[in-house]
Amino acid sequence: MIINKSEIAGLLDNLVKEYRVYAPVQKDGIVTFEQINEGTQAKPGATSKKPPKEILFPQSEELFNYQVDSQGLRMEDKIDDTKSVAFGVRPCDAKSMMLLDNVFHNDEYEDVYYTTRRKNTLIISVGCNQPASTCFCTSVGSSPFDTDGSDVLLTDIGDSYLAEAITEQGKEFLCKLNLPASDDQAKTKAEETKKQAQLTSEVDTTGIKEKLDDMFDHPYWESLYEKCLGCGACTYLCPTCHCFDIADEAKDCAGCRVRNWDSCMFPLFTLHGSGHNPRTSGKERWRQRAMHKFNYFVERYNASACVGCGRCIKNCPVNLDIRQVIADIKAQDTGSEVS
Amino acid sequence: MNKNNPYLPIPMRLVKNFCETEDKLIHTFDLEFVNKEDQENFKYLPGQFAELMVYGQGEAPFGIASSPNEPGILKFSVAKVGVVSKALHLLEEGSTVGVRGPLGNWYPVEDLKGKNIVIIGGGFAFTTLRSTIQYLLDPVRRGDYGDITVVYGARNPGLLLYKEELQEWENRDDINMVTTIDRPAEGWEGRTGFVPAVVEEVAPSAENTVCIICGPPVMIKFTQPVLEKLGFTPEQIIMSLEMRMKCGLGMCGRCNIGSKYVCKDGPVFTLEQLKKLPNEY
Numbered sequence: 001m002i003i004n005k006s007e008i009a010g011l012l013d014n015l016v017k018e019y020r021v022y023a024p025v026q027k028d029g030i031v032t033f034e035q036i037n038e039g040t041q042a043k044p045g046a047t048s049k050k051p052p053k054e055i056l057f058p059q060s061e062e063l064f065n066y067q068v069d070s071q072g073l074r075m076e077d078k079i080d081d082t083k084s085v086a087f088g089v090r091p092c093d094a095k096s097m098m099l100l101d102n103v104f105h106n107d108e109y110e111d112v113y114y115t116t117r118r119k120n121t122l123i124i125s126v127g128c129n130q131p132a133s134t135c136f137c138t139s140v141g142s143s144p145f146d147t148d149g150s151d152v153l154l155t156d157i158g159d160s161y162l163a164e165a166i167t168e169q170g171k172e173f174l175c176k177l178n179l180p181a182s183d184d185q186a187k188t189k190a191e192e193t194k195k196q197a198q199l200t201s202e203v204d205t206t207g208i209k210e211k212l213d214d215m216f217d218h219p220y221w222e223s224l225y226e227k228c229l230g231c232g233a234c235t236y237l238c239p240t241c242h243c244f245d246i247a248d249e250a251k252d253c254a255g256c257r258v259r260n261w262d263s264c265m266f267p268l269f270t271l272h273g274s275g276h277n278p279r280t281s282g283k284e285r286w287r288q289r290a291m292h293k294f295n296y297f298v299e300r301y302n303a304s305a306c307v308g309c310g311r312c313i314k315n316c317p318v319n320l321d322i323r324q325v326i327a328d329i330k331a332q333d334t335g336s337e338v339s
Numbered sequence: 340m341n342k343n344n345p346y347l348p349i350p351m352r353l354v355k356n357f358c359e360t361e362d363k364l365i366h367t368f369d370l371e372f373v374n375k376e377d378q379e380n381f382k383y384l385p386g387q388f389a390e391l392m393v394y395g396q397g398e399a400p401f402g403i404a405s406s407p408n409e410p411g412i413l414k415f416s417v418a419k420v421g422v423v424s425k426a427l428h429l430l431e432e433g434s435t436v437g438v439r440g441p442l443g444n445w446y447p448v449e450d451l452k453g454k455n456i457v458i459i460g461g462g463f464a465f466t467t468l469r470s471t472i473q474y475l476l477d478p479v480r481r482g483d484y485g486d487i488t489v490v491y492g493a494r495n496p497g498l499l500l501y502k503e504e505l506q507e508w509e510n511r512d513d514i515n516m517v518t519t520i521d522r523p524a525e526g527w528e529g530r531t532g533f534v535p536a537v538v539e540e541v542a543p544s545a546e547n548t549v550c551i552i553c554g555p556p557v558m559i560k561f562t563q564p565v566l567e568k569l570g571f572t573p574e575q576i577i578m579s580l581e582m583r584m585k586c587g588l589g590m591c592g593r594c595n596i597g598s599k600y601v602c603k604d605g606p607v608f609t610l611e612q613l614k615k616l617p618n619e620y
Contacts, residue, residue, distance in 0.1 A: 072435075073350050073394075108588070108603065109345045109603075111345075113346075242592060243591060246346075246585045255395055257346070259591075269593050272581065272582070278620050292595075295598070
């Protein structure tokens with residue numbers, strides 16, 4: 001099906017009546033993914049500085065509120081089941097949601113805050129005609145028009161988007177929009193567009209999991225972290241980073257429990273009550289970050305926790321480039337090389 | 340655990356707030372279920388932990404010191420170190436607290452059937468060991484297990500937990516209870532010496548035996564070679580780990596050792612399992 005670009009704003013206006021709609025929005029000089037009230041706010045085709053993971057896993061959210069007084073205990077949780085549409089998600093970010101699904105619904109527990117939003121959110125992605133210089137999705141098993149995690153994939157073919165349903169929900173959604181069918185010309189154009197989308201950077205990640213199996217005690221970690229400031233920007237802007245803190249915001253016996261994004265790059269993250277800290281310096285924290293993405297996560301969920309979006313590269317204040325880290329890891333001698 | 344939302348605590352009533360040690364650092368808390376239904380749903384085994392919540396302050400993870408054969412209550416012994424534990428210490432009996440659990444895995448009490456059991460504890464890391472001893476000594480169950488030997492040490496007599504129960508266990512003949520303090524102290528007629536040395540003296544046989552050890556790192560460090568000398572293999576040594584935790588569900592990401600989350604895959608590991616994990620705990 002075809003969506004004419006000039007009709008996007010009107011289409012979103014209609015969606016807003018029925019759904020909570022999120023889209024990339026230009027605000028304070030940056031693009032962020034936000035809830036919109038009218039179609040003209042949206043900038044589909046723009047890549048947000050912060051990943052849209054916060055639609056499902058907000059940076060800060062109230063889990064429940066409570067009050068204890070003479071009448072007893074009152075407690076109320078807030079599960080958000082609003083029907084939502086995320087319009088203009090990048091394929092890498094859509095893929096990251098599939099990785100997060102593993103975390104928030106494991107073999108024993110279901111995080112109902114996340115899973116309820118997930119079930120109620122349609123992901124409408126826009127493929128990347130011109131990947132940025134920091135993008136390396138093809139190096140981590142994805143591509144600029146990857147359909148993983150999307151319900152609908154849009155391909156920019158000039159004046160319009162070609163819309164393809166990826167899931168059943170995506171199909172139903174598109175049917176309801178009464179869009180004109182796509183002709184052969186549009187289909188051909190979309191195919192060409194997909195072929196032309198070239199990544200300018202890549203890094204060989206094959207075998208990195210196995211390489212890291214033998215690298216926990218490797219001297220490489222002793223210098224890697226030296227220029228890192230420990231600001232945590234890489235983790236906050238990473239679409240797959242999911243670490244969080246739980247805290248109470250309360251006065252006397254009434255208040256709420258909130259969860260906030262947290263970061264393995266912070267020393268307090270692992271500090272015990274006793275004062276002991278298993279990750280005392282940047283060395284251990286950087287090792288954790290690299291290991292978690294390319295070894296531990298693979299071990300647990302059979303996929304690396306990196307979708308190649310490049311946000312950590314673009315926004316690192318000291319230019320610590322994860323692509324270089326991957327290349328350097330691959331180049332280290334671990335004394336157990338087969339080839 | 341709340342069936343629909345694992346983040347929601349169940350309400351419990353603090354029925355006893357007892358100062359356990361002479362340095363006043365450890366209090367033991369007995370909690371009673373407010374709702375009958377919660378009591379029925381709270382099924383746990385020795386070694387598991389729970390998040391204990393003080394309304395208005397937050398929650399923190401603590402090993403469960405009571406045993407499933409002590410129905411109706413949960414017991415926790417908590418050192419005063421942080422915001423939640425300090426608030427707990429000050430809490431009046433009768434107050435409502437929140438509990439989220441049981442969380443984590445447990446000592447493999449099923450696999451231990453037919454085996455001799457050696458339990459080694461030090462300092463205030465005796466909470467889930469108390470749970471284990473209570474569990475094993477349950478008359479309906481005691482026959483399932485072989486000899487039970489316990490070595491428990493503290494710096495001085497005033498720092499031992501559960502003093503009355505220790506006395507009671509010492510008087511029983513179906514458990515070899517050895518209590519020790521580091522140095523001789525006035526009024527102490529029991530054994531003196533550090534835990535590793537006492538384990539060497541007691542010298543439990545490793546044959547058909549499993550050892551559960553829980554205590555400060557320095558105690559574990561020096562007891563391990565003693566156990567090895569006695570013939571214990573890494574598969575026969577079971578430990579319980581501590582880590583900073585938040586969710587307890589394997590999601591928040593901070594308590595991992597390698598690819599394992601201590602909150603969900605642990606806190607109980609055999610030494611054999613730990614040897615395969617990175618040394619980062």
